[in-house]
Amino acid sequence: MNNKEIARVFRVIADILEIKDENFFRIRAYRNAAGHIENLTQDLNDFNQAGLQDIPGVGADLSAKIIEMLKSGKLEYFEELKKSIPCGLLDIMDIPGIGPKTTKLLYEKLRIDSIDSLEKAARSGLIAGLPGLKEKTQENILKGILLIKQKPEKILFSYAQNTAENIISSLKKLKEIKQACIAGSLRRGKETVRDIDILAASLSAEKAMELFTGLDLVKDVIAKGPAKSSIRTKDGIQVDLRVVDPKSFGAALVYFTGSKEHNIRIRELAKKNNLKINEYGVFDLKTDKIAAAEKEEDIYAALGLSFIPPELREDRGEVEAAKIKKLPKLITLSDIKADLHVHSEWSDGNASISVMAETAFKKGYEYMVISDHSQGLGIARGLNPQRLYKQIDEIKTLNKKFKKFRILSAAEVDIKSDGTLDFSEDVLKDLDVVLAAVHSGFKQSSREMTKRLVKAMENRYVNIIVHPTGRLINERPRYEFDFEEVVKTAKDTNTALEINCYPKRLDLDDIHARRAKQEGVRISLGTDAHSAEQFEFMRLGVMVGRRAWLEKKDVLNCLSCEEFLKKIKKD
DNA sequence: GCCGTTTTCGGCCCGACTGTTTTCAGTCG
Numbered sequence: 156m157n158n159k160e161i162a163r164v165f166r167v168i169a170d171i172l173e174i175k176d177e178n179f180f181r182i183r184a185y186r187n188a189a190g191h192i193e194n195l196t197q198d199l200n201d202f203n204q205a206g207l208q209d210i211p212g213v214g215a216d217l218s219a220k221i222i223e224m225l226k227s228g229k230l231e232y233f234e235e236l237k238k239s240i241p242c243g244l245l246d247i248m249d250i251p252g253i254g255p256k257t258t259k260l261l262y263e264k265l266r267i268d269s270i271d272s273l274e275k276a277a278r279s280g281l282i283a284g285l286p287g288l289k290e291k292t293q294e295n296i297l298k299g300i301l302l303i304k305q306k307p308e309k310i311l312f313s314y315a316q317n318t319a320e321n322i323i324s325s326l327k328k329l330k331e332i333k334q335a336c337i338a339g340s341l342r343r344g345k346e347t348v349r350d351i352d353i354l355a356a357s358l359s360a361e362k363a364m365e366l367f368t369g370l371d372l373v374k375d376v377i378a379k380g381p382a383k384s385s386i387r388t389k390d391g392i393q394v395d396l397r398v399v400d401p402k403s404f405g406a407a408l409v410y411f412t413g414s415k416e417h418n419i420r421i422r423e424l425a426k427k428n429n430l431k432i433n434e435y436g437v438f439d440l441k442t443d444k445i446a447a448a449e450k451e452e453d454i455y456a457a458l459g460l461s462f463i464p465p466e467l468r469e470d471r472g473e474v475e476a477a478k479i480k481k482l483p484k485l486i487t488l489s490d491i492k493a494d495l496h497v498h499s500e501w502s503d504g505n506a507s508i509s510v511m512a513e514t515a516f517k518k519g520y521e522y523m524v525i526s527d528h529s530q531g532l533g534i535a536r537g538l539n540p541q542r543l544y545k546q547i548d549e550i551k552t553l554n555k556k557f558k559k560f561r562i563l564s565a566a567e568v569d570i571k572s573d574g575t576l577d578f579s580e581d582v583l584k585d586l587d588v589v590l591a592a593v594h595s596g597f598k599q600s601s602r603e604m605t606k607r608l609v610k611a612m613e614n615r616y617v618n619i620i621v622h623p624t625g626r627l628i629n630e631r632p633r634y635e636f637d638f639e640e641v642v643k644t645a646k647d648t649n650t651a652l653e654i655n656c657y658p659k660r661l662d663l664d665d666i667h668a669r670r671a672k673q674e675g676v677r678i679s680l681g682t683d684a685h686s687a688e689q690f691e692f693m694r695l696g697v698m699v700g701r702r703a704w705l706e707k708k709d710v711l712n713c714l715s716c717e718e719f720l721k722k723i724k725k726d
Numbered sequence: 727g728c729c730g731t732t733t734t735c736g737g738c739c740c741g742a743c744t745g746t747t748t749t750c751a752g753t754c755g
Contacts, residue, residue, distance in 0.1 A: 178727080179738090180727070180728085180737085180738055181727050181728090182727090183727085183728095183738080184727035184728055184738095185727075187727090187728080188727085188728085211728090212727090212728065212729095213727095213728085214727065214728050214729080215727090215728090216727060216728085217727070217728085251753090251754090252744085252752090252753070252754090253752095253753085254752060254753050254754085255752090255753095256751080256752060256753085257752075257753090287745085287746060287747085287751080287752090288745090288746085289745075289746070291744085291745060291746085292744095292745070292746085295744090295745090339755090350755095352755090377743095378742085378743050378744070378754095379743085380742065380743050380744090381742095382741095382742065382743090383741095383742055383743070383755095384743095385743090385754095395755080397742090410740085410741090410755095411755090413755080415739095415755065418739070418740085418755095419739055419740095420739095421739090422739040422740070423738085423739070425739090426738095426739080427731085431739090431740085432739085432740085433739085433740055433741065434740085434741075434742095435741095
């Protein structure tokens with residue numbers, strides 16, 4: 156079993172224990188451990204028992220359970236637990252507004268053990284009348300069932316950000332609103348989000364809530380109170396608005412940005428220092444005197460921490476690092492001097508090299524890498540060697556025109572299923588940079604795929620493996636391969652790994668990119684731009700890089716053109 | 727079930743909104 160599967164088992168155990176009304180803290184312990192396992196950059200298989208217990212939230216009991224799963228592929232305790240309740244109860248808990256208590260009540264009173272039987276009961280009016288439940292709850296259950304049947308896709312960061320910015324600009328038209336900004340997972344730069352959180356500062360919360368719940372894009376108002384309201388938009392996204400006094404904006408921003416795990420961690424820390432932290436500020440536990448509230452920086456300072464950038468707030472070691480002032484100095488968009496993965500109309504792009512170069516230059520870049528597809532990718536009008544040499548000539552001519560910008564000749568060479576490349580070494584040697592990628596045969600076994608990638612990296616001309624895992628968000632999972640071995644080979648062969656900035660790719664993701672950095676592998680950011688406006692995707696890649704704790708020194712794009720060419724050389 | 731700069735036992739983050747109630751439990755983030 157892999158990390159993800161083991162974390163899932165712990166989460167399901169927590170859900171079952173919750174229905175069984177077990178000890179709340181025991182349930183939390185399972186969820187807490189699951190969260191830490193999901194955040195791990197290393198495979199659980201690589202730990203020994205003592206090492207497992209170094210994972211936060213994993214003690215003697217859970218480490219033994221992990222070992223059992225790693226060895227046998229299952230967990231006896233879990234198998235027994237599953238028998239104790241109908242599995243449909245877990246689906247019922249997924250319905251918004253239905254938690255463990257209601258699920259249990261429904262099962263005990265009406266033997267409801269699936270979404271279907273729940274829907275039937277609600278339609279025939281059997282729910283209203285149960286102790287503590289009336290018509291309103293019955294209606295909400297039917298609404299909730301409809302919602303989960305639609306199974307909304309994960310919302311891509313860029314889409315959610317546009318929606319959020321529209322709402323914020325509407326809110327800001329209200330003169331009573333002093334400040335408004337994105338919070339939640341969107342502010343932390345997660346690649347996909349479940350909802351949108353917005354924080355506003357105003358002395359007149361009511362007016363803000365009126366405006367918000369009355370916006371054109373609102374389909375349903377889920378909740379509306381004086382401090383907090385939630386709506387669902389016409390395209391199905393839940394948006395939460397929290398309004399606070401401007402005086403506590405910083406505290407509220409910390410609280411509302413999360414993550415939940417990060418918040419728990421800093422609240423625990425506060426408590427140890429005889430402080431209390433909530434969305435209104437940091438307070439002295441005894442005197443209730445306020446220590447900080449208005450600015451985010453002050454909140455962290457009051458806890459003895461340096462400021463933690465939102466992208467790091469995942470309880471992945473950032474609080475510990477902030478304590479000893481060892482947080483990384485994260486890369487920013489302004490550190491980027493080049494785009495290292497760009498297409499043109501020579502293959503499947505829609506603009507000339509010249510237009511792409513002009514755009515990149517105007518963005519302030521010093522160079523860019525033109526990396527059109529190789530011949531094997533017929534669907535993308537991949538270049539054969541003859542056309543590639545013509546393109547190299549055109550780039551030479553264009554480079555004469557530019558004084559302060561350089562175009563590097565490259566190719567995104569297809570890695571064939573046996574690990575050989577789509578161009579011979581004779582051709583590759585004439586390129587400034589070689590990018591290599593898998594575009595087919597995703598279903599190979601993990602072993603074959605690992606060998607395929609390793610062989611490509613061992614080629615003396617391959618400089619960067621682009622979109623290394625091949626996942627497409629909402630469409631296709633990553634292909635199977637041994638990431639640790641690929642990272643090790645990347646390090647040994649001086650091959651960089653890309654964070655592809657295309658919104659659906661963002662590949663490597665934050666966890667993998669951080670692992671690569673830890674092993675000393677260089678990271679390359681490439682937009683994979685197929686048109687001039689797609690250079691903008693760079694900010695998404697930078698965001699992933701920041702979540703991966705990347706600094707300037709880890710990223711090839713921060714080097715001057717000369718340094719870049721020197722650093723990527725093999726041997 | 728985890729964890730320890732007061733603790734190896736006794737704690738474990740904090741508050742808002744809904745729907746049902748007449749002061750609160752359940753759910754959510």
